[in-house]
Each structure stands twice: as structure tokens, then as C-alpha cells.
Amino acid sequence: MHPYRRDEPLPWQQPKPREQDADAPERVQAILSSDSYRQADEDTAFLRRFDTRGVRLQIDYLKPEQLLEEHGIEHTIVVFGSTRIPEPSAARQNVQRLQAALAADPGNVHLQQHLAIAERVAAKSHYYDIARAFGQRVAAALADRPDCRAVVMTGGGPGIMEAANRGAFDAGAKTVGLNITLPHEQYPNPYITPELCFRFHYFALRKLHFLLRARALVAFPGGYGTFDELFETLTLVQTRKIKPLPIVLVGREYWERAVDIDFMIAEGVIDIEDGELFWFAETAEEIWDGIQRWYAACGEPLFTSGTFD
Structure with a gap:
């Protein structure tokens, strides 16, 4: 049997013929075209309803x-940063374009x-190179451990996230991007x-996946x-909702001006130990070496099982 x-076809494999009821074919077609007849998992309008949010x-x-x-993929090194910080050559071109327009x-x-x-953006564009070098550094370290299933993960956009993905791509490694649907058009960077x-x-599910495998x-x-993801992670570690993990802020000059942690401690809105949940770094080597030292100080390997419950 096939x-x-x-x-022999079954009775329902053919619609009721017009010879038996002249209006039957049109009625059947109206039923087949009805939204109610569309299979639930193929009915995007139904899936977008308020009560199907779950x-x-x-x-x-x-x-x-x-x-x-x-x-x-068991482990990730997550990189965040501005989408507005391009590679240095692009930043210089933008400055030159505006200089010409202003002239x-x-x-x-x-x-x-x-x-x-x-x-100011051009002055910060060296961070693109640092992020790219860091992506390369992580990928190179993982290449020495073929049993280790870890990747660089970013938000998938341009700027700093592109740079980190690009560094891993340069090294021939897999790399992950987590994009988000927004009202305006957007594209993932080409190095994922x-x-x-x-x-x-x-956003909530995207944040969950940023931390599920993060080391x-x-x-x-x-x-x-960037602030959203950073402070979400700091809060989860502060409250021990997740197991502590290395949190590195690249660019002390920027971060100390953007966020006055000492002021928050002095004001009593966070504890002294909460100011020790992160540290600063300036180069790809400092970032990677600091992460390794953090795990060595904890007495555990950098890559183990997941951290999120």
C-alpha cells in the first residue's frame, strides 16, 4: 500500500459537485478562503492577536x-556597544563630508x-578596532580547543557589534547575532x-538568550x-538572580564620565561591593586576560555549563 x-479516493477528497447543488462550489470556496479555516500555525494574523501572546x-x-x-553552542562571550561607532575609515569620511558641507x-x-x-565619534572609532581584535582573540583562543563549543555573540547590528562579529569572522569562527524586530528597516551586519x-x-526573550550561555x-x-543590557546584567548579578560573571567596561574615560558609580555609592543607592561587579579595560588583550584571571581567581574553568536558571 502506498x-x-x-x-479509490475517499468521499471528502472531492468537493460537492455542481450537478447536485449549483451553488455548492462557491460555498466551499468561501469556506476554504475563510480566516477560520486557515490552519492555526499558518495563520499569522491569529498568531499576532493579543490573546496569543503566550x-x-x-x-x-x-x-x-x-x-x-x-x-x-554551549558558551558565549557577549559583546555590546554603540551601533554609531563605525570603523575609523568610515568615521573619517563622515567628518570630511561634513567639513566640506560646512565650508x-x-x-x-x-x-x-x-x-x-x-x-567625537571619529575619536572613539578606535574602539571598533579593539572590538574586532577582541573577536579575533576569542576565536583564536577557542580554535586551540576543538572540544569547546563557544562563540562571540552580539546584538547583530553595525558599529561595535559588527566589529566583534567581524573579528571572529576574520578568524574563521562561527559567530552569533541576536537582532530585534523594530518599526523601521534594519539589517544584520554581514559577518554573522x-x-x-x-x-x-x-526584547525580553532576546535578553534571556544573551545571558543563557554567557561566560x-x-x-x-x-x-x-548598551546601558539597558549592561545594567540588566549588573542587576541580575547584584541580586544573584544569575551566577556572577565577568563584566568588562572598555574605555574607562568614557564610562567614568557616562556613569558616576562612586557618586551612587556615596549616595547610598548601591553598596560598595556593587562597584566591584565590573572592571575597566583598554585593549583586546586586557579584556581577554582579565576574563581568564577572573575565572582563575574563582577556581573554575572559563567554559562550563550554562549560568541561567
Whole structure:
């Protein structure tokens, strides 16, 4: 017997013929076209309803979880940073473009402001090179351990995240990006391993996956998104909701001006020990060496089982 095909069709394999009821074919077609008849897992309008949010949350978690498992990804080194800090050559080109525009219209206050900002971004563009070098450094270290299934993971966007993915890509390693659906158009950076680039609907589930396998968090200068991920992690470690892990802030000059931790301690809103949940680094080597020393001081290997419950 054929597993699917029958010699004699079953009664429901053909619609009611027009000879028996002249209006039957149109009625059947109306039923087949109805939203209610669409299979639930293929009905995107139904899946987007308010009361199916629980299902969306489940699959937003489950798809990347299963694919990461299938690819054997057990550990991640997570890198955050501004999407607005490009590679130095691009930063210089932007400055030159604005300088030319301002030369043609020297009284334009708007251009003056944008040029000043572009010059500050260009001054920070060396962090792109540091992030790229760090991605290479991690990938090279992992290449010496073929039994270790670890990768660099970022938010998948441009700027600093692109640089970290790019460094791992340069070294021939797999690298992960966790994108998020936003109201405006966006693209993942081109250095993520295609089968390891995921797009989330919910920020909460994206954050969960950032930390599920994380063995370290490296935060470069950034804005609201970087602060969001950084302080989320600091809070989880502070409250011991997750096991402590290395948290490295790259660029002391930036971070000490952007966040006054000593002021917060003096004001009594955090404890002295909460100011010791992270440390500063300036180079790719300092970041990687510091992470290794952290685990050595804890008496445990850098790569073990997951940390999130």
C-alpha cells in the first residue's frame, strides 16, 4: 500500500459537485478562503492577536534555543556597544563630508553641531578596532580547543557589534547575532554566521538568550541599548538572580564620565561591593586576560555549563 496515495479516493477528497447543488462550489470556496479555516500555525494574523501572546513568547524563545543546541553552542562571550561607532575609515569620511558641507555654508549652526559630534565619534572609532581584535582573540583562543563549543555573540547590528562579529569572522569562527524586530528597516551586519543570526520580537526573550550561555559580558561605549543590557546584567548579578560573571567596561574615560558609580555609592543607592561587579579595560588583550584571571581567581574553568536558571 502506498503511504499517501489511494486507488479509490475517499468521499471528502472531492468537493460537492455542481450537478447536485449549483451553488455548492462557491460555498466551499468561501469556506476554504475563510480566516477560520486557515490552519492555526499558518495563520499569522491569529498568531499576532493579543490573546496569543503566550504562544509568541514561547516560540520567540524556542526557535533560537533549538537552533543553538543543534549547532552545539554551549558558551558565549557577549559583546555590546554603540551601533554609531563605525570603523575609523568610515568615521573619517563622515567628518570630511561634513567639513566640506560646512565650508560651503560656514554659518550653518546645524552643520557645526553635526560636525562636532562626528569628530567625537571619529575619536572613539578606535574602539571598533579593539572590538574586532577582541573577536579575533576569542576565536583564536577557542580554535586551540576543538572540544569547546563557544562563540562571540552580539546584538547583530553595525558599529561595535559588527566589529566583534567581524573579528571572529576574520578568524574563521562561527559567530552569533541576536537582532530585534523594530518599526523601521534594519539589517544584520554581514559577518554573522547566517544560520546563527536570529531575529526576536520581544526584547525580553532576546535578553534571556544573551545571558543563557554567557561566560562574560564586554561593554564598549554605547547609548541607551548598551546601558539597558549592561545594567540588566549588573542587576541580575547584584541580586544573584544569575551566577556572577565577568563584566568588562572598555574605555574607562568614557564610562567614568557616562556613569558616576562612586557618586551612587556615596549616595547610598548601591553598596560598595556593587562597584566591584565590573572592571575597566583598554585593549583586546586586557579584556581577554582579565576574563581568564577572573575565572582563575574563582577556581573554575572559563567554559562550563550554562549560568541561567
